[in-house]
Amino acid sequence: MTAIPLCLPKDITAEQFLSEYWQKKPLLIKQGLPQLIGMFEPDDMLGLALEEDVSARLLTQAATKQPNKSQWQLKKSPLTEADFDNLPAQWTVLVQNLEQWSPELGQLWQAFDFIPQWQRDDIMVSYAPKGGSVGKHYDDYDVFLAQGYGSRRWQLGKFCDENTEFVADEPIRIFDDMGEIVFDEVLEAGDVLYVPPKLSHFGVAQDDCLTFSFGCRRPNLMQIIDSLADVATQDSSLFIPMILPQSLQPSGELQTDSIEAIKAQLLQMLESMRGDDIIRQAVSEVVSKRQYDALVPEETLTTDELMQALAEGAVLQADYSNRLLYSKFEGEVNLYANGQRLDEIDKDAATLLMRLADGESLTVDDVAVVDPDELMEWLENGWVWLNYPA
Ligand code: SIN
Ligand code: CO
Numbered sequence: 001m002t003a004i005p006l007c008l009p010k011d012i013t014a015e016q017f018l019s020e021y022w023q024k025k026p027l028l029i030k031q032g033l034p035q036l037i038g039m040f041e042p043d044d045m046l047g048l049a050l051e052e053d054v055s056a057r058l059l060t061q062a063a064t065k066q067p068n069k070s071q072w073q074l075k076k077s078p079l080t081e082a083d084f085d086n087l088p089a090q091w092t093v094l095v096q097n098l099e100q101w102s103p104e105l106g107q108l109w110q111a112f113d114f115i116p117q118w119q120r121d122d123i124m125v126s127y128a129p130k131g132g133s134v135g136k137h138y139d140d141y142d143v144f145l146a147q148g149y150g151s152r153r154w155q156l157g158k159f160c161d162e163n164t165e166f167v168a169d170e171p172i173r174i175f176d177d178m179g180e181i182v183f184d185e186v187l188e189a190g191d192v193l194y195v196p197p198k199l200s201h202f203g204v205a206q207d208d209c210l211t212f213s214f215g216c217r218r219p220n221l222m223q224i225i226d227s228l229a230d231v232a233t234q235d236s237s238l239f240i241p242m243i244l245p246q247s248l249q250p251s252g253e254l255q256t257d258s259i260e261a262i263k264a265q266l267l268q269m270l271e272s273m274r275g276d277d278i279i280r281q282a283v284s285e286v287v288s289k290r291q292y293d294a295l296v297p298e299e300t301l302t303t304d305e306l307m308q309a310l311a312e313g314a315v316l317q318a319d320y321s322n323r324l325l326y327s328k329f330e331g332e333v334n335l336y337a338n339g340q341r342l343d344e345i346d347k348d349a350a351t352l353l354m355r356l357a358d359g360e361s362l363t364v365d366d367v368a369v370v371d372p373d374e375l376m377e378w379l380e381n382g383w384v385w386l387n388y389p390a
Helices: 013-022 041-049 105-113 221-232 257-273 273-287 303-311 347-357 372-381
Strands: 027-030 056-061 072-076 090-095 122-130 143-149 153-159 183-187 194-196 199-205 208-216 314-320 324-329 331-336 384-387
Touching: 027 090, 027 183, 041 056, 041 090, 041 122, 041 208, 056 122, 090 314, 105 208, 105 384, 199 347, 257 273, 273 324, 273 331, 303 331, 303 384, 314 347, 324 347, 331 347
Parallel strands: none
Antiparallel strands: 027 194, 056 072, 056 090, 090 122, 122 208, 143 194, 143 208, 153 183, 153 199, 314 384, 324 331
């Protein structure tokens, strides 16, 4: 299996990208992802958009804005063929979480291995005929916009912030004014444009066009606090009422001093070793959660068929529609899959799962140390997929 080269211009190292561009400025990577060329045709994505379990959106744009009427219409999945009848000239269909439908496409995340797996969100495709777009907008996340088919003209403008005003009464967050245009180029199949968070961008299909967004994510404090509460409620010692100093006070008042004393004990607990454990567990659960429900595999192999395929040269690889990651602390390794810590894994299996999480492919010789039934479970859980040699 040949390794996928990093998606970076020849004269920019991964370290340089992270320090100079990541979350700061855009970067065009000409032919950064040539593997996408010929991988999919527009019809493949239109077909996928109609699948029952897919997360898709159809966005249509009226040619002109009528008074008291929104110019854009948004229809969320499930989509039917009838939704594609009588479309206006300009429309776009978006399909999320493509790694779930194509592990081969998911594997292209390895071109972005300088971004840790837990900060990857999903691969979304947009299909639009000539003139289609999703309007001028910004995103809160970093995104690599990879052209897969046809061409799209991308314009980049100013950085936005919480004061940026969106066009009123439209179903999507768009605006008219992108400020000074700092980039204006047509991307051809295989080209990639990195867009940092909050940078305004506008992409217009030049012809039948597929654009693949490799979107990133970062947890927010709301998720962490929510997870902290979940983890902390497993710790029965935290149910014991606190000892609080008491001063004479009006019986109806809850004094600031009391709140401060409670806050101090809360912070002290978070700062303690127990707090470290709770925070580590809470963060690991949040960042290893999948955003979309898992699909139940349609067909499963028998254990014998799995071992036979491996013996014939197939390899096991991490399935990037699932989250498999590990953290290390004081010599101890914890593995997580889809929001849960894996507690029943022995050392050999853990070593293999760590290699998979790091993007390695495992051959029949690599997996010989693990019981075939356990490998079967990994496959059934969706953590791995079987990649057959071409
Ligand atoms: C698109 O592919 O048209 C939209 C992707 C994006 O702007 O993030
Ligand atoms: Co965008």
